[in-house]
Amino acid sequence: MGGPSSQAITDFLGEAEEIIENLNNDLMVLGDCAESGTCEPDLLNRIFRGAHSLKGLSGMFGFDDVSALSHQLENLLDSLRLGKVALSNDLVSVLFDGMDMLTRLVDGKAENPDFTSDLNPILQRIESTLHGNNSAGDDPFSDYNVDPEILTILTEYEEHRILENLKQKKNLFKVKVDFDLCSFDQDLGILTDLLKEQGEVISTLPSAGDLTDRIAFQIIVGTDKDADEIVQLLGRDEATVESAVGGNKPAPSFQEVALETPPPEVLPPSVQQPAEPAAPVSARSISRTVRVDIDKLDLLMNVVGELVLSKAAITRVCDRLKSEGSRELGTELQKATRTLERRLEELQKGVMEVRMVPVAQLFDKMNRIVRKVASERGKQVSLEVNGADTELDKLIVEDLSDPLMHIIRNSIDHGIEPPEERQASGKQGKGLIRLSASQKGNHVVIEIQDDGRGIDPDKIKQKAIEKGLVSAGDKLTREQIYDLLFTPGFSTAETVSDLSGRGVGMDVVKNNISHLSGMVELDSTVGAGTTMAITLPITLAIIKALIIKVCGNTYAIPINSVLETIMVEPSAVRTIERKEVIELRDSTLPLLFLETIFNLSDRSRGKNRFFVAVVGFADKKVGIVVDELLGQQDVVIKSLGESLSFVRGIAGAADLGNQKTILVLDVGGLMSEALRGDSAFYV
Amino acid sequence: MGKKILIAEDSSTMRSLIGSTIAAMGDYDVVEAENGFEALRILPREMVDMVITDINMPDINGLELISFIRSNDNYKSLPLVIVSTEGSEKDRQKGLALGADAYLVKPFVPEELQNLIRKFLG
Structure with missing residues (x-):
């Protein structure tokens, strides 16, 4: 080899x-x-x-x-x-x-x-x-009379633990039990957990039982409790507890403390219950997991995606069969297709679930960042984590790491004040960053909240005017001002710190997140802190999409961001502050014209009625103007590749299953541009 | 059916490394246990001909596994090899005292392990 x-x-x-x-x-x-x-x-x-x-x-x-x-x-x-x-x-x-x-x-x-x-x-x-600081002692066991039979099987570490327990004047017991061979791992797990509540389990020694279908264990435990208490706690007929020390410590030398009252320790096997019915069967898992390369899962996901597309093709054949004569055959095929569809859904769901990981891993990493950055900047910060068990696609979790790290560094660098300054303004010296994740429908929202000095909108505006990003006369809403923070090249920090600075700003954070079809928003109160919210789809890859047609071009909109579709008369469109809007149930809905954004040539909508697909997350909504709604379909999103990654407003391409490829709209990106009122962002 | 070797080792990479070293010999089957518990479950179910074990494993460690195997009539004559790192000299001596037949120090050369297996299983 x-x-x-x-x-x-x-x-x-x-x-x-x-x-x-x-x-x-x-x-x-x-x-x-x-x-x-x-x-x-x-x-x-x-x-x-x-x-x-x-x-x-x-x-x-x-x-x-x-x-x-x-x-x-x-x-x-x-x-x-x-x-x-x-x-x-x-x-x-x-x-x-x-x-x-x-x-x-x-x-x-x-x-x-x-x-x-x-x-x-x-x-x-x-x-x-x-x-x-070396403080080793020599032959430590000479002071204690520990059962020598035990010492021969203990590792050096276990020996040390025994000594520690003895030094702390704990009682040392040998608990002897035997279990059915079929279920010993569970039974032993339950017993060990019970014992751990009372002290420290130092060693678990298996030994051959007298019977072939049972296995015996000798568990060494150090505890404050006495033998009777342990016996009562275990409540097992077949367990014995005896002292592991003979000599100067609690139990008299090698005296066996018989457990439990009358019946002798060894019951005939027929009487013994293999498992205590009363004891809850803990699902003690002996790590039954496999590590899989994410590429393999991607491949699997792709295959599932292709299968979904093939199914769509079969459905079309089925429809043709039914309409073009072979009705009977068509119906039969339709039944078969339905079954296939259900199984496919299960398969798809299964593969998706495999890819889902809790965000806990990511949050743990942030915990380290907080410690590290806080100590480097001489600030005191604690991190509070909520919803760490919320699950997201593994790839999203991985790609989220950098933006999240950046946001947290920013918070510590610019948000959280030094301890003296905090105390002067009546806050606790130790700052707090709250990291929380929660699932909302098909999305996961990750919030990063700090209780720092907040961001002053006036200062941002001032800076933006200096940089020529806006003009002094522009009327901007709070949201629009905070959005300026995500503009390339914008940085308010007077001195660029090597941590959050590095010449990359929040625009990179935003870009990273929109690559994941997510959205990032910021809100802040001067003096009280800043909150950033990242909204992400639970998974990428296969999505249900609404297929639409605008000016002769077909696009897909991810269905989980479509709230509703409505039909609109051209007369209902009004212009407010140079933006075209419609009234939707007592609120104003800004309209987004793809032909303007993507510079499409054919603008033959004329005076006909048209459709609006209302898209959005939470309370932010935009209406995408559509000529035709072609229906719903599962699509597999494929990336446009590195060379086209600069194109904004497009999340990727998808195959419709009839050898037609269409573009998938990046709803998050389109919306934030639309809400900012800047429609000339196409490249 | 070739002879079967049980590997008890908590590192999956180390397990597969030992596994592939054995697989390269061609004549032997391998069963893997990622800790002492699993080894205990496997022993009565599979007809194992030899055991290779690490010492430092969670819950039931290698020494405890060795002591079990040597005290059980069904398994006490199984060839038993310890594979551990050089730091655990004291623990390794105990393992030998408990009846292990040989030990290998990680990192080891595949041939060393193969020679030991040939020696015990022929």
């Missing part, structure tokens, strides 16, 4: 990223622990195992730099979990920096396997942290 294949390397990088992601999340919790001074042993051990796996893995792939760094981190974490070094803020920051370097290495290798970086500074910092 030669070097690892490129597929293996891709797998490695995937797993490495996942490990690092988890490590980062756990480190954040560890950071909080360092502040409060207490730490969950499970957490430490998990972090240690993460670094350990990474070391082993990267070594196998010959990535010596990743291996060396994770090895050093592992050493430090090992000392930490074994109590040889103390947990401190400094130590956590060394770990974070180490993790940053690992991320950089792994990201770099994704581009080029030979990528590396100078590790010496970080390795030395780890080294000095390791030897800075």
Whole structure:
């Protein structure tokens, strides 16, 4: 076998990223622990195992730099979990920096396997942290009379946990149980969870039971409770609890505390209930997941899309059959097509669901950004997260990361004031950023709200006038003014910070989001803070679309943004402030003429009645003027490709299934242009 | 049907790496367990001829798995190889004391593992 294949390397990088992601999340919790001074042993051990796996893995792939760094981190974490070094803020920051370097290495290798970086500074910092406060003791178990039989099977870490429990004067018990072989993982899970509520589960040792269809476990647990309490808690006839220490500690030496009252511990098997009916069957999952390359899902999605189109073709044949004679055959085919349609819908839904991930991952990442940026800018900021279990298409979640990061950096940079300034204006010294996600129909709304100084509309207008974006005489609504922030080249910060500045502004954020067929809005109150709302479709790829015809051209409008379609007499159109509008149930609906926007030549609408497709999200609505409504259809949106990505107002192209390709309108983009009143944005 | 080797290892990449090393030999089937629990479930269901295990795994770790296998009449003669990183020297010694037949330190050369498998399974 030669070097690892490129597929293996891709797998490695995937797993490495996942490990690092988890490590980062756990480190954040560890950071909080360092502040409060207490730490969950499970957490430490998990972090240690993460670094350990990474070391082993990267070594196998010959990535010596990743291996060396994770090895050093592992050493430090090992000392930490074994109590040889103390947990401190400094130590956590060394770990974070180490993790940053690992991320950089792994990201770099994704581009080029030979990528590396100078590790010496970080390795030395780890080294000095390791030897800075070394407080190791020798033969720790000599003071305690721990059952030697147990010690032979414990890992070094488990030994350490036993000692810690003894030092804290906890009781140490061996809980012996046996379970049916068919369901032991669930039963053991329930029992372990129960025990964890009472203390720490240090070790779970399986052993052969007397019977072939059962398996026995000896669980070592450290707890404040005494044996009777544990017995009562477990409420299992077949469990025994005995002390794991003989000697100077609580229970008299090796005295067996028989559990539970009269019946002896071993019941005939026929009497034993395989599972306690009373105990809730927890769905303890032993991670039954597979990692799949998103490209494979894309491919699958595409195939489903093509199938949906083929189905449309069959439906057309079916209609022709029915109208052109073979009525019977047509009806039969129609039935068959319906069944196919239902199954297809299920398949489509299934594939969609696979692609859905909770935004929690994304939000966790933002949590890190907030910490990092806040500490770099000398500000105090806490992040509150709501609706992290809201689900979105994996690709959308990924593409959302950059814009979201940018918005949050902006908030901390320009929104949240320094602590002194906040206190002077009667606020708490610590700023708050609230990140929330919620599903509204076919859309997900992500809100980023800060309680900073807010954005003054007058200042924005002033700046826009200076930059020649608007003229002093223009009357602009609040919304229009805030929209100026998204104009290319607009930046109000006096000094460009290296964090949110970098020459890219909110226009990039907006562009990124409209590529996802989403919309971004901003509202702000001076002195009280700023809220940004991003509205996104739950998924891209296959959509139901309304097919329309304007001036001889066919377009598709994603149906989830169409609120209704109405028929309008030309006489109903009025002009207000140079904009054409109609009255719609006591409100004014601005009209959008695609022929003006896309510069279409044929403008033969004349005095005929026409249709208006009312599109919008929430309370923002626009009417797209349409000559003909051709019906509803499932379409697979395909991107126009890099070279045409500058075309605004178009989300992509779609195949209608009859070898005709049409353009899909970017409703979000069209609307924000229309609401701003600028119709000359086509290129 | 070839002989069957159980791999207990929590890293999926490491599992597939060991798996493909074994697959390259051609004669053996592989069953994978991503932790000690799964290994315990698999043992009575599949006729396993050899076990390769990591030590650091969540919940039921490699040492506990080894101790179980060696104390169970059905499995106690199974060849058992530890695959772990060099940091866990002490743990590895315990594994050998509990009855593991051999150990490999990660990173290892595929041939080392293949030689061990040939030695135990012929």
